[in-house]
Structure formats: structure tokens, C-alpha cells
Amino acid sequence: MSPLQIKFLGATQEVGRAAISVKTEKAQVLLDYGVMLNHEPGFPMHVPPKEVDAIILGHSHLDHSGAVPIFFIHGKKTVYANKLTAELSQLLISDFIHLSSYYLPYEYLELRTMLRHIKHLDFGVKETIGDITFELRNAGHIPGSAQVLIEAEGKRLLYTGDFSLIDTRLLEGAKMDYCDLDAVIIESTYADEDHPERPELEKNFVEEVTEVVERGGTVLIPAFSIGRSQEIACILAAYHFEHPVYLDGMAREASRMMMNYVQFLRDPKLFMDAIHSVNWVEGWRDRRKATKMPCVIISPAGMLKGGPAAFYISKIGKKANNAVFLVSYQIPGTPGRELLEKGICVIDGKMRRVKARVKHFDFSSHCGARELKEAVKRLDGKAKFYVIHGAEGNCELLAKWIEKEAGLEAVAPRPGDTFKV
Numbered sequence: 001m002s003p004l005q006i007k008f009l010g011a012t013q014e015v016g017r018a019a020i021s022v023k024t025e026k027a028q029v030l031l032d033y034g035v036m037l038n039h040e041p042g043f044p045m046h047v048p049p050k051e052v053d054a055i056i057l058g059h060s061h062l063d064h065s066g067a068v069p070i071f072f073i074h075g076k077k078t079v080y081a082n083k084l085t086a087e088l089s090q091l092l093i094s095d096f097i098h099l100s101s102y103y104l105p106y107e108y109l110e111l112r113t114m115l116r117h118i119k120h121l122d123f124g125v126k127e128t129i130g131d132i133t134f135e136l137r138n139a140g141h142i143p144g145s146a147q148v149l150i151e152a153e154g155k156r157l158l159y160t161g162d163f164s165l166i167d168t169r170l171l172e173g174a175k176m177d178y179c180d181l182d183a184v185i186i187e188s189t190y191a192d193e194d195h196p197e198r199p200e201l202e203k204n205f206v207e208e209v210t211e212v213v214e215r216g217g218t219v220l221i222p223a224f225s226i227g228r229s230q231e232i233a234c235i236l237a238a239y240h241f242e243h244p245v246y247l248d249g250m251a252r253e254a255s256r257m258m259m260n261y262v263q264f265l266r267d268p269k270l271f272m273d274a275i276h277s278v279n280w281v282e283g284w285r286d287r288r289k290a291t292k293m294p295c296v297i298i299s300p301a302g303m304l305k306g307g308p309a310a311f312y313i314s315k316i317g318k319k320a321n322n323a324v325f326l327v328s329y330q331i332p333g334t335p336g337r338e339l340l341e342k343g344i345c346v347i348d349g350k351m352r353r354v355k356a357r358v359k360h361f362d363f364s365s366h367c368g369a370r371e372l373k374e375a376v377k378r379l380d381g382k383a384k385f386y387v388i389h390g391a392e393g394n395c396e397l398l399a400k401w402i403e404k405e406a407g408l409e410a411v412a413p414r415p416g417d418t419f420k421v
Contacts, residue, residue, distance in 0.1 A: 010044030019044035027130025035066035058161035059145035060088035084144035142227035188390030237274035302328030303336035
């Protein structure tokens, strides 16, 4: 039997541009092919397209999907993803082209070609490419997100992708019931910190939102369009929040898509109730109206980098009885992070102090340190771990813990590192 070869093309010692090549005698597949979202997009290492048989897409976030259209510039490949991931990827990548086309090697044409070559694959259904058999399983990260289980050359390899073990109002956590594995490629985004317990976090969040609105204030909740916006709407619905809630930006379109694929959600009834009870912002008139009344506004961008949230902050940030509750991770250097650390934001074109109350609630869709360790323990067998998708030393941190505490082999690869399983 020839060995199964894994090559790391991105997301090594960093968060972004996830891309891994898995190769056998007869086939080569790519697990994700994403971008690094900086001032200009960064791409994974190049792979000659003619050597790639297919791309398996775990979820729609751009750091996992944003470079896939490159394979359609001069040719065509099959992309495997479930239907919801395919639709959400189209939404995110077309917005990405709209905002960053100057830096991208592809255009809408390549995206359209890519969409025509997506082969839809539901969770738990096996598919074969050459001598590689694989299936997708729920990852609990965002709606549609998947882990990839590969069987080839008599070996079993798990790629966790971005994942979470905990059940939220929106999603069921990943189960991690894989029996004997030979290799595991695991993310380590939060290897150095724990997230608060969900029930407690939700309760505090709803109490604080209610308090601001009942005092006559407006609460702006900048949130990611996919997953976080819908989860916040579900939490408010679950607590029977009685005041108006507005939903704006790309979160509307993403919610429309999810309504067609409720099989990916934990509680479809709660989701439908939540989506039907929010007010959809249809234009500038609705936007201005929302800023003048006691209500909650859920709007992208989650880090205040554009989107309608940038307009809302300039109105809502000026008054002390309003609040801005950040519910998404804030990357250093983003307006959201500036707001959180320094209490300042661009208002009417100038950097000003925000008078509204600012607070961060940690609704993460990744495992915290506790869950990452729990996941390692749940994966029986003597698998070797490859730790990726972590910044500032988190890959090494988790790899060291796995070696020392779990007694398993673990490594934090560098870009271009190749291993034989």
C-alpha cells in the first residue's frame, strides 16, 4: 500500500487561507481553498490545477472558500459541498468580488462556472474520487458547515474544519464519533481561551438588551451575516423578547437561504419563528426609522467594516442611552476592535468618541480551549494530530498539549510541509 500524503498549503500558524492537499497514487483532492482577509487578499500556496481531481468545501466562510474560483479561470473541477454551503458561498464570494475585485485573479464569470460544477453532497453520504472515499459530517460551526472524513490507502483521516461541540440556539454541536482514525487535522483558533457557558451568556445578553430598550434606547448588534445574525435573532425569540427587532444587510439574504434548508438547523421551528418576527430592513427609510426608536438592530458587518452597521454606528453611537453590543470576534485593526479597546469610531467622517455603551459578548462558533481538549479525548485511537488554523502560537500550544496530556503525536505544520500517513 502506498502512503496517503497530506500537504499544507495555508492556515498553518495563522487563521485564514485554509487549504490542504490530500494525495494518493490515483487521486488528489483539496480540502478547502480559502483566502486571507487583509487589506489585500492573501492566497494559499499554488497547486497545478491539472493535478487536482476535486475540491471538497467544508463551509462557506471566505477563509475556506474564497480562492476556489481560481480553478475555473482556465479549466473546470468538481467542487463537493452541501446545498446550503453552495448557496452561502455564492453570496459571500460575489460580495467579495464586488468589494475586492481589483485584487482578485477571478471575476463573476469564474464564480458562475464554479457554481455549475458543484456536486451537492448531504451529511453522511459517501462519495469516491479515484481511490479516495469521503463523507461530510456536521461541524456545528455555521449552518451547513462540515467536517470531512477521508478513507484511502487503508487509512482514515479526519479534517475537522472550523467546528464547535456545543449546542446553540441555531445549531447542534459536532459529535466527534469517528472510531479509529490514523490522522486528524484540527483547528486551534481558541487554543488559549475558554468561552463562557452559553445559557449564562444568553441570559446576561438578553437582560442587558432589554434594559437598554426599556430605557428608551436603541441597541445596535453588529453581527456576521451567516450564523451569528440568525443565532442572535433565535436567542431573542427563545426569550420572548417583546420589542421590535430589525435585521439588515447581507444577513437578510443569508436568512432567506437558510429558510430553505432548515434540516441543517437544531430547532427549525424556533428559527422560523425568529425570522418571521423580525422586521426586515428594506431600504434607507426603514434604516432611518430604526435608529429613532427603542429597538434592536442586527446588522453586518460584524466588525463594523462597512455594511449597514457602519451607517448605524454613526447615528446610534452619538447618544449615551443607546448601546453597541459586539457579538462577533473583533480582529485587531478593525473598527470593531478600535471601538472595543478605545471607545472610538468614525462618525460623520471623523474619528470620535462613542457615547453609547459598548460591550462584547463572546458568542463564538469555534471550540474554546476546553472543547478542543474534549474533542481530542473523544477521538479514540492513536491518531497523529496536525494542528492548524491558529494565530499567535495557538497551533503549537494545542500540539504541545496533545503530546503532553493526551500522549498522542502532534505537530503544528509550516506552509508547504508534507507528511505521509
